[in-house]
Amino acid sequence: MTATAVALPAPVVEMIGVRRFFPGPPEVRAINGVDLTIGPGEYLSIVGPSGSGKSTLLHVLGLLDNPTGGVYRLDGVDTMSLRERRRAVLRGERIGFVFQSFHLLDHRTVLENVALSMVYVGVPRRERIARARVALERVGLAHRMEFAPTTLSGGERQRVAIARALVAEPSLLLADEPTGNLDSVNAEAILQVFDELHSEGMTLAVITHDDQVSRRAQRQVRIVDGTLQW
Amino acid sequence: MVTQAGPPDPTGGPSTSRRRRLRSGPAVRDLLDEALAGVAARPTRLILTTLGTVLGVAALVGTVGLGQTAAGQITQRFDLAAATRVVVQPDDKGGQEGEAATQLPWDAPERIERLNGVEAAGTVSNLEVGDDLVQNVTGLDGGAGKALQVMAGSAGLWDAVRAVLRTGRLFDAGHDQRADKVVVLGKHAAERLGINRVDSQPAVFIGDEPYTVIGILDSVSGRAELNDAVIMPNGTARDAYDLESPDAVEIRTAVGAAQLIAQQAPIAIEPNNPSTLRVDAPPKQGAVRKGVESDLNALFLLLGAVALLVGGLGIANVTLLSVLERVSEIGLRRALGAARRHIAVQFLVESVIVGFLGGLLGTAVGVILTVSVSWIRDWTPILDSRLAFGSPLLGAFIGLVAGTYPAWKASAIQPITALRGT
Numbered sequence: 001m002t003a004t005a006v007a008l009p010a011p012v013v014e015m016i017g018v019r020r021f022f023p024g025p026p027e028v029r030a031i032n033g034v035d036l037t038i039g040p041g042e043y044l045s046i047v048g049p050s051g052s053g054k055s056t057l058l059h060v061l062g063l064l065d066n067p068t069g070g071v072y073r074l075d076g077v078d079t080m081s082l083r084e085r086r087r088a089v090l091r092g093e094r095i096g097f098v099f100q101s102f103h104l105l106d107h108r109t110v111l112e113n114v115a116l117s118m119v120y121v122g123v124p125r126r127e128r129i130a131r132a133r134v135a136l137e138r139v140g141l142a143h144r145m146e147f148a149p150t151t152l153s154g155g156e157r158q159r160v161a162i163a164r165a166l167v168a169e170p171s172l173l174l175a176d177e178p179t180g181n182l183d184s185v186n187a188e189a190i191l192q193v194f195d196e197l198h199s200e201g202m203t204l205a206v207i208t209h210d211d212q213v214s215r216r217a218q219r220q221v222r223i224v225d226g227t228l229q230w
Numbered sequence: 231m232v233t234q235a236g237p238p239d240p241t242g243g244p245s246t247s248r249r250r251r252l253r254s255g256p257a258v259r260d261l262l263d264e265a266l267a268g269v270a271a272r273p274t275r276l277i278l279t280t281l282g283t284v285l286g287v288a289a290l291v292g293t294v295g296l297g298q299t300a301a302g303q304i305t306q307r308f309d310l311a312a313a314t315r316v317v318v319q320p321d322d323k324g325g326q327e328g329e330a331a332t333q334l335p336w337d338a339p340e341r342i343e344r345l346n347g348v349e350a351a352g353t354v355s356n357l358e359v360g361d362d363l364v365q366n367v368t369g370l371d372g373g374a375g376k377a378l379q380v381m382a383g384s385a386g387l388w389d390a391v392r393a394v395l396r397t398g399r400l401f402d403a404g405h406d407q408r409a410d411k412v413v414v415l416g417k418h419a420a421e422r423l424g425i426n427r428v429d430s431q432p433a434v435f436i437g438d439e440p441y442t443v444i445g446i447l448d449s450v451s452g453r454a455e456l457n458d459a460v461i462m463p464n465g466t467a468r469d470a471y472d473l474e475s476p477d478a479v480e481i482r483t484a485v486g487a488a489q490l491i492a493q494q495a496p497i498a499i500e501p502n503n504p505s506t507l508r509v510d511a512p513p514k515q516g517a518v519r520k521g522v523e524s525d526l527n528a529l530f531l532l533l534g535a536v537a538l539l540v541g542g543l544g545i546a547n548v549t550l551l552s553v554l555e556r557v558s559e560i561g562l563r564r565a566l567g568a569a570r571r572h573i574a575v576q577f578l579v580e581s582v583i584v585g586f587l588g589g590l591l592g593t594a595v596g597v598i599l600t601v602s603v604s605w606i607r608d609w610t611p612i613l614d615s616r617l618a619f620g621s622p623l624l625g626a627f628i629g630l631v632a633g634t635y636p637a638w639k640a641s642a643i644q645p646i647t648a649l650r651g652t
Contacts, residue, residue: 064645085569092567103562107271120256120567
């Protein structure tokens with residue numbers, strides 16, 4: 001929790017001087033002094049060319065990678081001091097991921113794929129299934145619940161992934177090139193889902209190299225050579 | 231759903247409602263379910279993976295099962311009674327025209343009983359009764375046209391052949407000395423004569439002479455013809471039928487003493503001419519045969535162990551392969567909040583399941599093998615139930631060992647490498 005007792009909403013993400021260096025030689029300074037605050041309900045896009053450090057930023061934001069230095073608070077929790085176990089728990093509870101390549105399990109039904117995201121959070125099975133159904137209905141896939149992901153189109157798969165990201169009720173939805181594998185029609189549909197989520201108060205961070213995608217966000221930041229430019 | 235993640239309640243902050251969940255992890259049941267789903271996702275691979283374990287466990291169970299079954303047959307054949315029975319009789323080959331070269335002395339049992347290792351000894355003889363039929367009081371001779379055998383024995387015979395009485399009593403040295411007209415009936419003889427109790431002192435006639443039936447045998451070991459005979463004391467036989475000498479001496483030895491007694495008995499009975507006696511002793515407990523069997527067993531057990539090792543390596547290999555294949559799945563699970571240990575547990579449990587299934591199938595094959603071979607050879611299949619229930623666990627253990635390295639490997643995969651690309 002932040003110490004401020006005022007009515008100002010506490011930021012979901014608070015990064016101060018975050019660095020991530022990969023030991024060399026030569027040492028790679030993937031991100032170098034990033035200050036970033038994402039308030040609740042914000043829709044942010046992070047754009048940058050490949051090699052700019054945006055993937056590293058995504059990993060750090062998503063608690064998949066440890067920064068070398070700086071301060072990163074997620075929902076007011078100082079993540080720098082957390083052990084791996086607690087980071088995993090925090091990751092499972094607070095962050096929903098949407099990947100470019102969907103990352104669905106081919107051998108499981110759509111419903112099971114969505115329910116999976118609540119397994120490691122400790123939601124009981126019955127509740128998982130019920131919530132997964134609601135989430136799939138929410139993204140318009142009520143008719144595909146018992147299908148295998150391999151039988152779905154790319155756009156449908158990404159909507160499954162979004163349902164999976166949302167169902168655990170994360171604080172932050174983190175999307176990595178969510179439209180990268182989709183044609184323009186399907187991409188537009190996904191972006192509409194994002195718009196709706198935003199209007200419902202979801203906090204979104206979309207990382208992309210595509211300006212079309214980036215422009216849909218409420219706020220854009222550009223990352224170049226490991227630092228953010230506004 | 232999504233509304234839950236809406237603008238936070240200013241008084242509570244964005245995360246109070248969720249904080250309670252921070253401590254609770256996935257349920258054990260859920261981890262098991264995930265592992266089961268992982269195994270079930272590739273059924274063909276599962277079967278191939280279990281093959282090594284199936285063969286190994288089947289070899290072990292089959293070898294041990296058949297070993298136990300065979301051992302059961304051997305002990306049935308060489309049971310205690312047979313292994314302690316020694317019979318001495320005149321060697322008819324030594325005599326002229328099939329006649330015995332020597333006669334057993336009447337005191338042969340006493341001489342034998344002095345030997346260390348002899349538990350009991352007694353004489354037994356078949357009597358030539360000529361036309362004297364054995365009949366009961368009503369003239370019934372047991373029918374079937376076949377006359378009942380009349381035999382004679384010493385009082386020590388009963389102990390020597392482990393006679394068990396059904397009813398009445400056995401004759402003793404007193405009956406023998408007095409040449410009392412008493413008989414003991416073998417159990418089949420008693421049935422044929424229609425005599426089943428002796429409290430009324432029933433009589434049987436041998437020829438015209440009545441004999442009092444004092445007892446009915448229930449069982450004897452070794453000399454089975456006693457079951458079909460009417461047995462009288464030696465003294466009585468000498469009196470009535472001029473029995474010159476006993477036909478044979480039945481000896482019951484202490485366990486393990488049969489071989490020694492077989493050597494000593496002829497000398498004790500006939501010190502001047504021991505070679506004129508023939509001794510029937512149990513075959514030497516096939517030391518050679520047993521040795522061969524245990525060698526064979528060791529070989530099969532070794533083969534089984536090798537198969538298990540190969541099976542374990544197979545599981546390790548396939549699990550490792552599956553880890554590499556499922557890198558992105560691992561990454562996804564980590565992104566969904568799985569800790570390293572959850573990933574490790576999942577792959578370990580998958581490997582244990584594979585091993586357990588292999589063990590289960592292998593046990594079934596081994597049991598079927600044992601039963602089939604027993605059926606073909608007309609044996610009684612014997613299988614230690616601990617073996618049958620323990621072997622699937624052995625398979626599971628192999629899976630556990632085999633899965634350790636792949637599981638560790640899987641848990642060491644960094645989620646960012648796992649999620650990159652494709």
